[in-house]
Amino acid sequence: MRYPASEKLEIIRLVEQSHLPVRRTLDKLGIPTTTFYRWYDRYQRLGTAGLRDRTSGPGRVWNRIPDAVRQDIVALALERPELSPRELAMTFTDTRRYFVSEASVYRLLKAHDLITSPAFVVIKAADAFKDQTTRPNQLWQTDFTYLKVIGWGWFYLSTILDDFSRYIIAWKLCTTMKADDVTDTLKLALAASGCDTARIVRGGPRNPDRMLSWSATV
Template structure:
């Protein structure tokens, strides 16, 4: 269910996202935010009017050593024996020189790793100069394996061509995700576009063409327990699933690094059924108001939270009297994990790790506060409407809930 009453913070962030996105249209930004195009346009025009701005248009081995020379008093026999030995040594030297030459030329083939395919290719490229037998001996190859590889050259070239075409499609999906998607989500996106493919092939091509997702950064602790807070039971017991939307929620706080070692802080509320972000708030502090604003947004998004369970860690904000009063007012039952155990709120921890991995993309910070707020706001909105989630069978949270409601209506009929 979409929000009926949008907070001033949400409206301001939506306008800022539209104004700061090059080439943006009302339709594309509204789709990302899950709101009506006309509603976004009204907010933008109202903001421009307030600011007094006019609205613009939209080898082998050496030869064996000869036996000992038989003792002979005949000088001619001795000379013949020495000449034969010299000829043998010269042949061995020529063989060693050839092997050194082969290995020097092979080095460029193995620059990216000594792979069997690279050695086969080297033999194919130099067989006229050195011969297949000598090359295979020097490189430690079985000749029958080389000829088998050679016979499959046409089929291999065809597969390589197909892989290059597929790599282009993978790169498009990867770029659309902001460089965040790994092979599982890329596979799901390609399947949604009608392509029959398995994840192992996608992963192989991504490795071959150096297409990689974004890796996690080191966490910073934001949970500070309040020793004076009343005891709240753990009603989740690490079960972060739900059979229906609107029954179980979970929340947490994470830091957002800025330039100059400053921070903003983000509080979120997730629905355990679909992992949808139903509430969030960004501020330059970690007071109780931060988590309270996120919970109130969740109530507005869902049209109420009466009867729901909200799970969090033992942060002082969640254990405060003010937050407990707000939960009572909204009809929410509180649940808390064990002190000092991140696994008791693992789903939220994972969500925040994904958010920062995909928005920072390896950077140390977001820069200024305005850029940080716009970047995170855009990601949160797109997360609900477009980002595929592994817990939802690689469907976005909104699509997962839509299919669930449609299935219920079908059963009721």
């Protein structure tokens, strides 16, 4: 089956954000690992251009975002530079009532030199992490997953994951992504794990640019 470049990038993003190992995530998506790594290697070398199929003639993108909308997305990105492509896509969809995917926003910002480095890094199975956890509760990771319920609006799933066991210790469904929401989820994790305190660490061994980690002590 042939995938357009936009779907290949969506698949790459799903794998990068998945809490599961790469192979298990790809199995769920029905994508062979060799195919995925061929895409990813070309993406690292050539950017989104490397994900396009090589054709003998010019193609036409049937679902291209209108120029006026593209300009609005760029304007919002300049107005809110602290937003990631994921957050920007969510904000634009919610406030402008026009759906755009994270992949589309990422491509657009990349084309305007508004992204200087990849938001995520996929580590192949042959590589090893430098600082590996050796026991439960040594390091926790927290993140938000957002979802939109038609007729209700946006909701945000706050989770805390134990780095060693890959077990979700606590979770909370929120209507915002504020610091208080993370704090409330952390309190649930402390109660569930029996730990007394947790020390915040900005970044982590899995995803240093985006992740908040917690060093928990019993």
